[in-house]
Amino acid sequence: MNPQIQMSPLILLMLIISRPSHGYPEIPADDLTNENITDDFISLFDIDNENLTIIELLEAISLNITNVSSAMPLLTEMFLELVRPNTWTWILIFCHCVVFFVGLVGNCLVCVAVYRNHSMRTVTNYFIVNLAVADFLVILFCLPPSVIWDVTMTWWFGTGLCKIVLYLQSMSVTVSVLTLTFISLDRWYAICYPLKFKSTTGKAKTAILIIWIIAMVCEIPEPISLSAVPLISNGSVNVIYFTQCKPEWSVDVDMIFITVKMVFFFLIPLLFMIVAYSQIVRVLWKSGEMPHQAMNPGGRMNMTGGQLNTFAMNTNTSTEGQLKSRKKAAKMLVVVVGMFAICIFPVNLLAVLRAANMLFHSDLNQILSLMSHWLCYANSAINPIIYNFMSGKFRKEFRRAFETCCQRESKRHHYYSGGTFYHKDSGFASRSQSKSDNEKHKLSTFRDRENMKLIRKNTRTTVVQVDI
Incomplete structure (x- = not known):
């Protein structure tokens, strides 16, 4: 194994952040403008051409490096100059912090809401x-190292985490797109063809298991090929600065793999979801009644005229409520799919362009690349926000979860002993009335026996009296 010259990422970040801004000019992404550093490198490594870009200079250093100890001070100087955060870098870090917090809290609330209700x-x-x-996992394990990678232009965490982090990130995106596809398929059957397929939670659990298996298997080639590749190396010594986590297979194979993934795990599912939700919207908004409002298999309704009118009125009321509920759910899911497409498409497009050598080094391309990475993580945090604004049930459960947390916080200031509640910050004590209050609640819940009567029309029994 080649020895590697490296510095702790935490110490390095502290050096970058604390480094004074005066005396260090702004560095474009594709050119090193500090002539002193450039001249020092040229003289140290006997480089002939003085008009070099950063990448060309580093490659030249890699070919000519012999004495690492003498080169490290200059390499560190150049590295700190290149990665020193500017205004846009701080904005990027802040945006990732917002996504990290919102994503973790929001996705936890989604799971808690469904579990409790x-x-x-x-x-x-x-x-x-x-x-x-899937979103929670990718935000928790993939976002922090990716931010450090983007800011410092260096992968600090070795080949092992290079494989794990990027595999988990790719697998999460695949799980997301397959999950959204299964949701659209389920809604399409339930609304457009309700009599052909009965959806159950058991089938949903089986589908979820299949989704994870497919995602794990299809993303296996990526961790096999990934490795932490140093940009500065002479074969025997590697310098960790500007090390990248990237596949070691050929450019042609990388192009094929990225294209296949984009077609089968983005374009085709997205096209299917567009068609499915188009039909769902057409059925819900243009049909006067729900598709499942068909007669029973025998086509019979053994009712009198009065019963039929009552049944029809109740059915219409129920249908209107169900139609409204399904319209809201369809709107929410369409927004989720739309945001997924908007957030994931840029990074797929840039990956294809980069693999095809159609993406050149420039400030604009660097900004677009960073923004596309951020959008991927933002998509993992935005779904709970969509649920909160577009689903009354989720909004209610989110509020309930926050209220529960607040109540637990307030209960920390009280303790219970011998049927009495004591406030920690005062000498006040109040006798617990839980038993008597419970009895009062029971009494107030039920009405007088004379009022507890159920009246049924068009039957021999006109009054049914319920004893308490």
Whole structure:
């Protein structure tokens, strides 16, 4: 194994952040403007051409480096100059911090909401929880090292984490797109062809298992090929500065792999979801009644005229409520799919262009690359926000979870002893009335026996009296 000259990422970041801004000119992404450093490198490594870009200079250093100890001070100087945060870097770091906090809290709330409310344990919500789990994992384990990588232009964490982090990130995106595809398929069957397929939570759990297996298997080639590749190396000594986590296979193979992934795990699922939700919207908004409002298999309704009118009125009321609920759910899912497409498309496009050598080094391309990475993580944090604004049930459960946290915080200032609540910050004590209050609640819940009567029309029994 080649020895590697490296510095602790934490210490290096502290040096970068604390480094004074005066005396260090702004450095473009593709050119080193500090002539003193450039001249020192040229004289130290006997480089002939003085008009070099950063990449060319580093490659030249890699070919000519013999004495690492003498080169390290200059390499460190150049590295700190290149990666010193500017205004845009701080904005990028702040945006990632917002995504990290919102993503972790929001996706946890989604899981808690479905767990606590049994009425929310529907097929669609099972898939939404699966989406939240994938987003939570990628934000927790992939976002922090990716931010350090983007800011310092160096992968500090070795080949092992290079494989794990990028594999988990790619697998999460695949799980997300497959989950959204299964949701659209389930809604398409339920609304457009309700009599052909019955969706159950058991089938949803099986589908979720299949989704994870497919994602794990299809992303296996990536960790096999990934490695932490140093940019500065003479074969025997590697310098960790500007080390990149990238695949070691050929450019042609990389191009094929990226293109296949984009077609099968982005374009085709997205096209299917567009078609499915187009039909769902057409059925819900243009149909006067829900598709499932068909007669029973026998086509019979053994009712009298009065019963039929009552049944029709109740059915219409129920149908209107169900139609409204399904319209809201469809709107929310369409927004989720739309945001997924907007957030994931840029990074896929840039990956294809980069693999095809159509993406050149420039400030604009560097900014676009950083923004595309941020959008991927932002997509993992934005779904809970969409649920909060577009789903009354999720909004109610989110509020309930926050209220529970606040109540637990307030209860820390009280303790209970011998049927009495004591406030920690005062001598006040109040006798617990839990038992008597419970009895009063029971008494107030039930009405007088004379009022507890159920009246049924068009039957021999006109009054049914219920004893308490």
